[in-house]
Amino acid sequence: MTDRLSTRFAACAAEGRAALVTFVTAGDPDLTTSAAILRALIAAGADIVELGMPFTDPMADGPAIQLGNLRSLGSGTRLRDVLAMVAEFRREDDATPIILMGYFNPILAYGPARFAIDARAAGLDGTIVVDLPPEEAAELVPDLSAQGLHLIRLATPTTDAQRLPQVLAGASGFLYYVAVAGVTGANAATATDVAEAVARLKRSTDLPIAVGFGVRTPAQAAAIAVNADAVVVGSAIVDTIGAAAAERANDIPARVGALVAGLAAAVRGARLAKEKAA
């Protein structure tokens, strides 16, 4: 099968730019709006989409994404609805990679083998499971691999040289670098720290490096896009959805689109701007 992730990363690299990865919680604030948000993300320039699988206890997430999870669950979103939403989306877009991101328990309850089969059938490309480190990944990896799906591994500021080989063993798709030790939506890492970390990781792997956590503004995204292969923005988008949902706005997808367009322009122009400055 054509791997949407490697195709998309290659296309971005050919354009001499990083990819923009956007995160939203599926079903936030409800499934219908969420499906429209998904389209708006891509129309505004997102290259890859991470869709959060809502969970009652998102231990690694800050307040913004916690609330996104609650809004989604509150409107009745179930994992099978998320898969159906992706399947529907695939009828019009078979190129944009979509990664599910979340916690292990909903997958365990769904059944790892059935999850992998249904995720593949829906047109997903892989999954990030926050609380499934390499030590426990054997519970899911064989089922995902059998369906050609990636389990995206995470490296963090606490991943030292001794630990990194274990993170990279069996990693595929891309490597997600969590730029700050903390929860999602936390303070940003400095551009210098991120650049050094990306350089260090690139010495150990040929996988594309996506950098996330604490990236909120076009300027922050641009600074990371100079060195990284992809920039992930999540909480800033989820905050926008939350604020719009709170005022019962009917233009949530448009507001998200406007935010993402700014991020996409910054990411696309980052290396050019850097060259000009030099």
Add this chain to the structure above:
Amino acid sequence: MNLHTPSLRAGPDANGHFGAFGGRYVAETLMPLILDLERAYVAAKADPAFKAEFEFLLKHYVGRPSPLYLAERLTAHLGGAKIYLKRDELNHTGAHKINNCIGQILLARRMGKTRIIAETGAGQHGVATATVAARFGLPCVIYMGARDIERQAPNVFRMKLLGAEVRAVESGSRTLKDAMNEALRDWVTNVHDTFYIIGTAAGPHPYPELVRDFQSVIGREAREQILEAEGRLPDMLVAAIGGGSNAIGLFHPFLDDASVKMVGVEAAGHGLASGAHAASLAGGRAGVLHGNKTMLLQDEDGQITEAHSISAGLDYPGIGPEHAWLHAIGRVEYQAATDVEALEAFKLLCEIEGIIPALEPAHALAAIKRMAPGMARDAIIVANLCGRGDKDIFTVAEALGVTL
């Protein structure tokens, strides 16, 4: 112990699993810390100086050994088995929680950590953590569900007196599980200097193992004491189960003694059929939460459901992984007691023995009320009276319709 039978006390395995349960289901940021902690604990266990300091503090600061008390009037009232109470409610801070906190803060100091965090439900673990943090001069933040703060005001004040900062957790069900989420978020944010003192025998490996080991002083003492008092091992051990640290502490030293039956008592809240309970073995399924695989209250989609118990200390939708395993292999029998049964047992112990128990061990007493009358008069029960009830008088007054 039968030499042909593998010991039931050998777990967990190298990866922290007790059978199908346990493990290390944490964010990658925490993995290096968990592995560090494991190395530090292995080294501490092998260090006689660590053991000596732990035992010194248990004796002179906590007040151990706690007595094993023959509850004669309770025994006569129930008219069956002889009932001994392991008096861990007499410990400094009023519960068994301090045993574990002493062990963990010694580990924290050994690892060079300078800041302590903890979650608490009833507040007993929070008080015990604030206590050892004060004793060792370390700043301390306690996460507590906002709902628990309302129903455990005396313990909140105690923690503050001890110098801890108590942070109210407003997310989710605003109880123990949410406090644990928030403590994990703090830990992942402050990995460089912070030690997380988990209060029960749950969480990612090596916590279930080290909490059990620190709490096993309860069972080791009880074993010596009952041999001295009766010249033989008890027929039955009984303990209440929330996360299960007092129970595993009592049970573990006896696991290979096949003649000793063990009963863990979960909180049945308004009744198992009501759906409003905290009995994760009786009413849950295997799942992953808070760093370990264990039995959890959850819906068919794997979303965690809210637990209910009159006892804030049992109000948790999970259970320690070693209990999940002991349940699966049938070594320990798990029962449940409702809020009403626990309240009745609470009142009985007050009136008949002059002991005000915490609502947590009142659940164990409720199970004893059911079982003891049907047992022979020469049978011996040892129950863990793991906490005193001072903290619960407001909850009990409300349940009894009394205005203080």
